[in-house]
Amino acid sequence: MNLILKVWRQKDARDKGRLETYEARNISEHMSFLEMLDVVNEQLVGEGVDPIHFDHDCREGICGTCSLVINGSPHGHQKATTTCQLHMRHFKDGETIYIEPFRAKAFPVIKDLVVDRSAFDRIMQAGGFVSVNTGGVPDANAIPIPKEDADKAMDAAACIGCGACVAACKNASAMLFVGAKVSQFAHLPQGKVEREKRARAMVSQMDSEGFGNCTNYYECEAVCPKEIKVEVIAKMNREYFRAATTKI
């Protein structure tokens, strides 16, 4: 198949940037979106043009490194799919595809489609862990956890931290991400020990990074490749209120 690509090109953080038009020719519909870009890049290199820079790593939908806003939707319009797992068969021959970077003040563009998502790392460093010294590995059944709690924690833990929620949110809010991380711990006995400190620390860090505030649009939930639900935001709000009314 042949496609027209409108790709965001930006030399560095300071450059204003612009959309450039490229043709992607002889693309197999079995290729992933990133493989399609690889083909275009080989062609660009051949022509002596700087290749399109984009983030990727595992290419199997688990690391959360790939990004891109494809035709206005982070990771494209395919539900529950990362860009690396998005296949070209979902596009039509001759289609024009817009490819833009994730847009948020807290995710500055480094080059072309690559953005700096280290704000997420700093939020994790603020409280996205359990610091209780647990000693050796305990017996699997030593701490009984109700199935429902375990399920909720696992659902939240499915978050791969890609940042699509921020990119989709009209407020560039990171609350789906932070909600997932807060919930993942708050449902488990190991995480409950520091729940108040965690909620405060992660929310403070999130605010200081310049993310927007959730206004319950639920755009994040619609694009999340791991289908994290906005109930994690409700959980975070409860956790935060608990923390705000607890002396620590």
Place this chain on the structure above:
Amino acid sequence: MSTLSTLKQPASLPAHLTQTSVGKKILTAVTGFIAFGFVFGHMVGNLQVLIGQDQYNTYAETLQGLGALLWVIRGFLLLAFGIHIWLGIQLKLENWAARPVAYKNETTQQASLASRTMIWTGLIVVSFVIYHLLHFTVRTTNPEYADLTDSLGRVDVHSMVVLGFSSYLISAFYLLSVGLLCYHLSHGVASMFQSLGLNSPKWQKRLDVLAWLAAIVLFAGYAAVPVAVMLKLVSLPGGGI
């Protein structure tokens, strides 16, 4: 556990509620809920216009008779409204600042139009409320309303309402404003539950339905009064106008 962030955090509950994103959202929801409570009660009060002059004027007199308590309630409502408006504007400005570069090709996945226009419906409602108070409460726009009395010598708010809504322009502006308020609430009521943490996948759809039901009931209740006046179902005691 010194490994957790060293960022300065709010030191009191009021600080948490006014200085952090999650706190501000909670406070917006609480003040929105108070405003909703008022709007609902006010509708029930207004509907007494339909029962008749005596009923409505008695109701008005009872409210006035609250004396100092009335001012406490007014102060409380004003504070709640003030906080709601202040936070609404502040959140919106922060949200605009959080996305300095817009997408060239922006799409909307599932956000309702009502949710995306909260600030505008809210600001129009404020301007309506100011006019509405000048019209019926302070009576700056129509000082002659203060001279209306009924056969018992009470202030005749019933006739004031009938006279007020006899103007098509005023009735139309009223209906438009109440419509926008209800549109605000068609998202606001569901949003409020989520902000307070009272939501789950099972309840999400139900809350949306609840919000729309609340908006429709409120609109019907508020619209009934001017519509009844315009259809002459409610009129001045002497059959005037």
